[in-house]
Amino acid sequence: MKQVGIGTRVINFLVDTILIAIIAYFMAKWYRFYVYFYGYKGHNFAFFFWSTLVVYYTFFEAIFTRTPGKFLSYSKVVSSNGKRPNILQVLVRSLVRITIIDLFFQPLLNKTLHDYLSKTDVVEV
Numbered sequence: 001m002k003q004v005g006i007g008t009r010v011i012n013f014l015v016d017t018i019l020i021a022i023i024a025y026f027m028a029k030w031y032r033f034y035v036y037f038y039g040y041k042g043h044n045f046a047f048f049f050w051s052t053l054v055v056y057y058t059f060f061e062a063i064f065t066r067t068p069g070k071f072l073s074y075s076k077v078v079s080s081n082g083k084r085p086n087i088l089q090v091l092v093r094s095l096v097r098i099t100i101i102d103l104f105f106q107p108l109l110n111k112t113l114h115d116y117l118s119k120t121d122v123v124e125v
Contacts, residue, residue: 001082001123004075006106009122015069020056024048050098057094062087070122080119092118 028048035042060067065076065084077093079085085093096102096114105113115121 001078001121004073004122004124008073008075009112011073012067012069012075012122015072016056016067019068020053021049023056024052027052053098054094057097058090061085061093062090074125075122076125077120078123080121085118085120089118089120093120 024045025048028043028045031048032042034040057067061077064071065078070076077085077090079089093114096117099113102113105111105116109116111121
């Protein structure tokens with residue numbers, strides 16, 4: 001199995017981030033209606049964005065081993081032994097993504113921090 005390059009990973013990131021932002025935007029709008037209507041204490045947009053990010057990646061990678069961005073680039077997530085990642089690996093990947101320093105490990109480890117800690121790789125299909 002051949003690992004994907006940085007360009008493919010950037011495309012995956014952009015497509016998935018745009019979809020996550022759209023989903024989070026509509027969830028925040030829907031929630032703000034109820035906050036206004038019932039007088040709840042509201043959350044800011046970042047809460048919806050980060051929670052949507054974790055749920056989005058966990059859902060798609062646990063069920064399909066691919067997100068919509070990975071479907072477009074013909075890539076998928078595999079564990080370090082080349083098999084399907086288990087749910088714990090997928091959860092670690094999703095939770096580590098919300099750290100700010102995740103992508104800065106690419107030059108040091110030749111992979112992102114979420115790949116390194118979860119012992120997974122993104123490969124071509």
